[in-house]
Amino acid sequence: MSRQFLLPDLGEGLTEAEIRAVLVHEGDVIKEDAPLLEVETDKAQVEIPSPMSGRVEKIHVQPGQRVKVGAVLVTFADADGGGPSRAAAPAAARAAAPTPAPATSAPRAEGGPVAATPATRRLARELGVDLATVRGSGPGGRVTDDDVRGAAGKRPAAAPARPAQRAAEPAGPAKPLVQVGLEPPPLPRFEQWGPVERQPLSHLRRTIAERMALSAALIPHVTHFDKADITELNALILRNVEEAKHRGITLTLTSFLLKAAALALKDHPQFNASLDPAAGEMIVKGYYHLGIAVATDRGLIVPVIRDVDQKPVMELAKELASLAERVRAGKATLDDLRGGSFTITNIGALGGTGAIPIINYPEVAILGVARGREKAVVRAGQIVPRMMLPLTLTFDHRIADGADGARFAAGIIRRLEAPERLLWEW
Amino acid sequence: MVMGDLVTEVDVAVVGGGPGGYSAAFRCAELGLETVVVDAGKRLGGACLYEGCIPSKALLHVAAVMHEVERAKEFGLDYGDPRLSLDPLRKWKSERVVGKLARGLAAVAKSKGVEVIGGRAVFEDSRSLRVEGDEPQKVRFKHAVIATGSLPSPLPGVAIRSDRVMDSTAALELPDVPENLLVIGGGYIGLEMGTVYAALGSRVTLVEMTDGLLPGVDRDLVQPLARRVEKLFAAVHLNTRVTGLREAGAGLEAQLEGVGAQRFDRVLVAVGRQAQSAGLGLENTRVKAGERGFIQVDERCRTGDPHIYAVGDVTGEPMLAHRAMRQGKVTGEIIAGRPSAFDNVAMPAVVFTDPEVAWCGLMEAEAQRAGRAVKLAKFQWAASGRAATLGRSDGLTKLVADAETGRILGVGIVGPGAGELIAEGALAVETAALVEDVAVTIHAHPTLSESLMEAAESLLH
Numbered sequence: 001m002s003r004q005f006l007l008p009d010l011g012e013g014l015t016e017a018e019i020r021a022v023l024v025h026e027g028d029v030i031k032e033d034a035p036l037l038e039v040e041t042d043k044a045q046v047e048i049p050s051p052m053s054g055r056v057e058k059i060h061v062q063p064g065q066r067v068k069v070g071a072v073l074v075t076f077a078d079a080d081g082g083g084p085s086r087a088a089a090p091a092a093a094r095a096a097a098p099t100p101a102p103a104t105s106a107p108r109a110e111g112g113p114v115a116a117t118p119a120t121r122r123l124a125r126e127l128g129v130d131l132a133t134v135r136g137s138g139p140g141g142r143v144t145d146d147d148v149r150g151a152a153g154k155r156p157a158a159a160p161a162r163p164a165q166r167a168a169e170p171a172g173p174a175k176p177l178v179q180v181g182l183e184p185p186p187l188p189r190f191e192q193w194g195p196v197e198r199q200p201l202s203h204l205r206r207t208i209a210e211r212m213a214l215s216a217a218l219i220p221h222v223t224h225f226d227k228a229d230i231t232e233l234n235a236l237i238l239r240n241v242e243e244a245k246h247r248g249i250t251l252t253l254t255s256f257l258l259k260a261a262a263l264a265l266k267d268h269p270q271f272n273a274s275l276d277p278a279a280g281e282m283i284v285k286g287y288y289h290l291g292i293a294v295a296t297d298r299g300l301i302v303p304v305i306r307d308v309d310q311k312p313v314m315e316l317a318k319e320l321a322s323l324a325e326r327v328r329a330g331k332a333t334l335d336d337l338r339g340g341s342f343t344i345t346n347i348g349a350l351g352g353t354g355a356i357p358i359i360n361y362p363e364v365a366i367l368g369v370a371r372g373r374e375k376a377v378v379r380a381g382q383i384v385p386r387m388m389l390p391l392t393l394t395f396d397h398r399i400a401d402g403a404d405g406a407r408f409a410a411g412i413i414r415r416l417e418a419p420e421r422l423l424w425e426w
Numbered sequence: 427m428v429m430g431d432l433v434t435e436v437d438v439a440v441v442g443g444g445p446g447g448y449s450a451a452f453r454c455a456e457l458g459l460e461t462v463v464v465d466a467g468k469r470l471g472g473a474c475l476y477e478g479c480i481p482s483k484a485l486l487h488v489a490a491v492m493h494e495v496e497r498a499k500e501f502g503l504d505y506g507d508p509r510l511s512l513d514p515l516r517k518w519k520s521e522r523v524v525g526k527l528a529r530g531l532a533a534v535a536k537s538k539g540v541e542v543i544g545g546r547a548v549f550e551d552s553r554s555l556r557v558e559g560d561e562p563q564k565v566r567f568k569h570a571v572i573a574t575g576s577l578p579s580p581l582p583g584v585a586i587r588s589d590r591v592m593d594s595t596a597a598l599e600l601p602d603v604p605e606n607l608l609v610i611g612g613g614y615i616g617l618e619m620g621t622v623y624a625a626l627g628s629r630v631t632l633v634e635m636t637d638g639l640l641p642g643v644d645r646d647l648v649q650p651l652a653r654r655v656e657k658l659f660a661a662v663h664l665n666t667r668v669t670g671l672r673e674a675g676a677g678l679e680a681q682l683e684g685v686g687a688q689r690f691d692r693v694l695v696a697v698g699r700q701a702q703s704a705g706l707g708l709e710n711t712r713v714k715a716g717e718r719g720f721i722q723v724d725e726r727c728r729t730g731d732p733h734i735y736a737v738g739d740v741t742g743e744p745m746l747a748h749r750a751m752r753q754g755k756v757t758g759e760i761i762a763g764r765p766s767a768f769d770n771v772a773m774p775a776v777v778f779t780d781p782e783v784a785w786c787g788l789m790e791a792e793a794q795r796a797g798r799a800v801k802l803a804k805f806q807w808a809a810s811g812r813a814a815t816l817g818r819s820d821g822l823t824k825l826v827a828d829a830e831t832g833r834i835l836g837v838g839i840v841g842p843g844a845g846e847l848i849a850e851g852a853l854a855v856e857t858a859a860l861v862e863d864v865a866v867t868i869h870a871h872p873t874l875s876e877s878l879m880e881a882a883e884s885l886l887h
Contacts, residue, residue, distance in 0.1 A: 021732065026724055062726055064763035112788065113771045115833055115858035125765040139833035140860045394441070 002057055005036070005074045007067050008048070015207070016068045018039045019061045019195040024074075028056045037061070037073060041203075046334040052076060067128040070152070089243055116143040127152035173326060204299040220397040222354045224405040226413060230372050231387040233419040244314070253372070253389075254292065254346050255317035257412075259422050262288040262308035264411035265342060270400050271365040271408050272341050274316050282399055291340035292320065294327045302360060303327050304340040313423055348372065354390045365395035367412070389416070432563035434543075436460045437543055438761055439555060439567035441547040441706070444472020446738030446750030447573030448531060448540075453758025455538040462565065464557055468544025470531040472740075473575050474747040476525060477595040482618055484523045485598070486778050488515065489625030495782055497817065506743035510626060516600055549707035553734045568762045569733055570715070572721060574629050574706065576739035577822065580653040581610060581863065584671045590678050591671065591693045592620060601618070604625050604691035606660075608680055612639040612667050612775040614695035617651070620659060621779050623694075629660040631690070633682055637665050641779065645788045646804065647840040650781055650820045701740050719725050727757040735761070744773060772855035781820060784848035787836035787855035788826055799829035804860075805881040811872040823877035827885055832860045834882075843874050850878055861885040 007017065020038040024030055035299045035333075036050040057077035061067055114131040116124070123129045123145055136143035201209065230253070237251055239269045244251040265272040265288055274285045288309040291302040302321045309317060326332045343360040348371040355366045372389040379386070393409045400408075413423055431573050440451045443465030454461040495505050496546060526708065545559030546642060554566045589601075600639040607629065612634030624630045632655070634641075638650050639655065639662070656662055663685055670681035670771030677691045701719035703713035708715055713730035716722050720742040727735045735757045752770060759766035774786040793800045807813035807821030821841020828833050837851025854864055865882035869875045 023732065025728065025730065059724075062760065062765055062767070064760075065765045101471075112796075112835070115831075117857040118770075121767075122765070125767060139862075140828070140833045141857045142833070269657055379713070 001095065002077045003052065003054070005076065007039075007050055007069050007071050009074055013211070014308040015067050015210075018425060019063055021063055021066045021069060021072075022059055024056050024059070026056055028057060028212055030054070039067075042214055042335075042372060046072075047161070050074075061147065062125070065125065065151055069268050071128045074128055094239055100338075114143060115141055115146075119238055120145050120148060143201060158257035160383075162177065169380045186391045202298065204301075208299055211361060212358050215358050218361065219364075220361050221356075221359060221394055222402065223392050223394040224367070224402065225395050225408045226391050226406075227390045228391070228413040228416040229377070229386050230389045230416055230419075233416055234372065236277075236419045236423075249314055249317050250321045251314075251317050253318070253348070253369075254344070255313050255365070256318055256416065256422055257346065257369060258290050258305060258308050258320070259313050259425070260412050261342065262290060263415055263422075263425060264408055266309060267411050268404065268408040270404065271395060273364055273399060274362045275364060275396060275399055277398075283371055287341060287343045289339050289341050291343040291363075292324075293343060293345035293357075294324050296328050296330075299332075300360075301327050301337070302340065302343060303336045304338065305341070319321055337425045343367070344369065354392055356394055359396060361396060364399050365393065368392040370395065428430070434462060434563055436462050436565060436567050438569045438571065438758075439464060439565045440573055441541060441555070442573035442575055442738075443470040444470065444575045444738060444739075444750065445468070445474045445587060445747040446573065446575070446754045447472065448535070449751040449754030450571045450573060450737055450757045451540045452534065453755045453756075454536055454761060455540050457758060457762035457764070459762060461539075462541045464543045464545060464547040464555070464565065466544070466546050466559070468537055468542055468561075469528060471524075471528050471541060472573075473595075475527055477598055479501045479747050480527060481524055481598045482594075482615075482622070483517055483778055484519045485515075485600070485622040486618060489622050489781055489865050491530075492625045499733070500817065504681075507682055510603075512600060512603070514859075517602075518522075518848070519746075528811060536748055549711050549713075549734075552711050554729050561605065563873075567733070569735065571727075571757055571761075572703070572706065572729070572734060572736040572740055573738050573750065574702045574749075575704050576745055578695070579698045579700045579709075581668065581671070581695045581697055584668065586671050587672070588836075589674070590677065590691065591695060593695055597623075597694050602692075606631070606677075606690045607695045607835055608633070608668075608678075608688070608690040609626045609696060610693065611639070611696035612664070612700070613637070614640065614779075615697065616694065617655065617777060617779050619694055619696060620655070624658045625827070630658070631661045631663070631688065632659055632664045633663045634806060635665070635667055639664075640783065643777075643783065644785060644791065644824065644838045646790075646822060646824055647783050648715050650822065650840050651777070651779055651783055654781060654820070655779070662742065684844045699739065701742070703740050720726075724781055725769055727753050727759050727768060728760075743803045744775060746773065746775065749773060771858075772852040774848045774852045778846060780843060781809060781818070783838075783840045784844040785836065786837035786848055786852045787834070789838055790824075790826055793826055798835075799834075800826050800835060801829050801885055802826055803881040803884045804882065805877045806868070807877060808872060809879055810871045811843065811881070812874050812876070813858055815872065816842065821874070821877070823881045825878070825881045825885065828859050831883065832862060834861060835863065837878070839877075840882035841874065841877075847878065850875060854878075 013345060022037055024036045030050050032053045033049045034169055035047050037048045037159050039046060039048060054076035057073055058075040060072045115136055116131055120143055127148060129148050129151045131143055134143050134147050137249065138144040153224045157361050208273060215347040233256060241251050254337045269284050273282050276283055289304050289306045290308045291304045293300055293302050305316060305319055323336060326336060343366045345357045345366060346369040347355055348369055352370045354370045355368050357366045359366050370390040375388040377386040378384050391409060393405050395405050437459040438454045438461040440447045440463045444465050447463055448470045451461045451463045460862065518752060540570040543557055544561050545557035547555045547557055550554045554564060557563050557565060578595060597619050603626045606627040607623050607630050609616045609630055609632045613633055613816040616632060617639065620630045620632055638648060639652050646773055647886055663682060666685060667683040668680055672679055674689060677688055678693055679688050680685050681687055689801060699856055703715045703719040703721055712732050713735055714722060721740050723736050723741045727737050729736050737753035737757055739745040751766050756766045756768045772786040774784060777783040783871045803825040808819040813819050813821055816863050824838040825834060826836035834854045837855065839847050861882040862882040864878055865886050
């Protein structure tokens, strides 16, 4: 029995990856979990292990090629039943499942090489399309460029109507962003007002653009504002920062935020969920993997810390520091980047009094944190200086209402305001 | 200098300077990779340029001129008997032909910045090799390409050391024109070299182990050549083995099974070629050499070692320079990270005899073996105007097309110029053209290329 291994969901909204190295050869008999491929996204370079034991019948990709999630990477012959399911992470298990051939495929009646010109075959390699699965629409069943683009899920590039004179040159071949529902109206001719230049978007920028547009268009966002009094928390951090440093731990506010949010999520599970509109169901997650938005020189990346509810603050602080460093060095693994159930974005380092982030789809809520500042606050009739932290909780109005959001935010604030407990609660 | 003193660090080390090696090296250099070639002779061109394709075609051209002059007597043109001087011929072959092309390759290498290191390469591991010989050094590479080619195979079961027993390399040196020459092997090398020596004046006897010349080649294509060879050679013995070979006086005595003992002045052994992969230190890498030393590669020319590629004859049949060149280019592109593949459909093969035999793609017998429904067209050159003006009506053009779609799957041609004509066949097969595409393409009149159009037309209804 032959089975296909598809590029698994890479998390983080990544829809494609570049194959860096193929570590096996056709004909090799390999064991489950043996290194199969190295892929690189703009976020990380990772080794993908084999999801099953078996003989490698066909390798569909090659180094340098960009492939989309769901593209066939390797076909296994004599596959060993798919391997014990316990070993596979959810994403890997999904990818390992045998998939029916794409709808366009048809077993070709005749044997021998596929009828296609060398130029078309090259296009197929570039787009990661297995020609043997494409039905040719050309004369004599020849596979045309359009057939290949169709199989790759791309429409033939339509010639854009562009004014002939003094238009800015396109920066490269047209790569339309995936559109969300609305057709953007044509852009005006900016050249009529002054010089312009077209710049290509980086891969990460494109991904962010597409995911943000998707989230903003799909999710009715609502935002709740509040402030936490972190005077005590700040003092606690200051008291312990030297001692922590001594033990190799950079103690920061963010590790407490992680802990407080994870604990509050346990009380408000609808914020640790995803919505399945097709099924009319909410998928509530029994794990608390929290993403932390990290600014890098390439763009925003959201690495994930797993099981935040079960780890002490000191451990979270340690993990956070090494994760942020890996991300900034471009060395994060795919597992560092996927599987999040809730996201925190802390813009405090850059100042500001508050921000309304966009939800990290398919999550349903995101906590935005600005800079904590000393404010004049009234306590028991007295004006006292307190360190106040502005928070914004933005959530999907489909899964919760304003009152739920307020209660969830209050749950976070209550924990931040009793920091000693956070040190002990896990 | 102590070996290992000098360490050269490069992106790509190509081992072997033949067509596969220099094609890979040039492509790598074009794509911005720092590339060196390690070649035992410190030169580019390999067996193709120095002891194969090129010198043999130079000599075959001489044979063709002599044949044309002889045939000219038919239409009243008589130059008298030819007088051949071997020294000018050797000089022309080695200086004006081989030397000129060698200088050209060296100039290209220089312009592309490809350095050629003289010596024998031995892999020390997957990332380095040492060069033994005049320029000992160590080369550390990110990628290596093995392009060490092939060698003439010795005659199995017959051990004799004699200058009079030649392989194709020695025969191309043209040591003399023997009065009686035995050619062992009826493949393309035996037929081409037999043709040369017969034209130069040798009485050529050819023995072939199987029941026909050019084993494996379409019989319709072989037949006109077989008829011509029977006239040109003193004798052709099929189904015949050479069971013994010994020196006898100033010559050699060969035992031809079923024929008896015969005396020859020289013997040419042309029983095939074998991989040149021994002594490369492959055991220090993950490269696997299989049966008879051939290195197995996939369609991206990758060996079992992720850093090492192999191209050309050393990777097995068909051992053709143009295959090696395409593989070399593909390998350069793969190393540079481009999505390339050696996925060619049509592999043209040409036998440069008179008449020439050329084919590509799927031929009749293979289609039958594969149980594939095909339709065949044969166009006899007797109906070709151009063939008539050349006095050569013995040619044939054959098309194999898919019975249902009319897609051209294979093309075979026998006749003068077949080696040039096959290019159109290769284009048709490679681009999956239909018989209609070839039939409606205007072919210049009167030319031999019309035979392809005519054959295609006969399959249209």
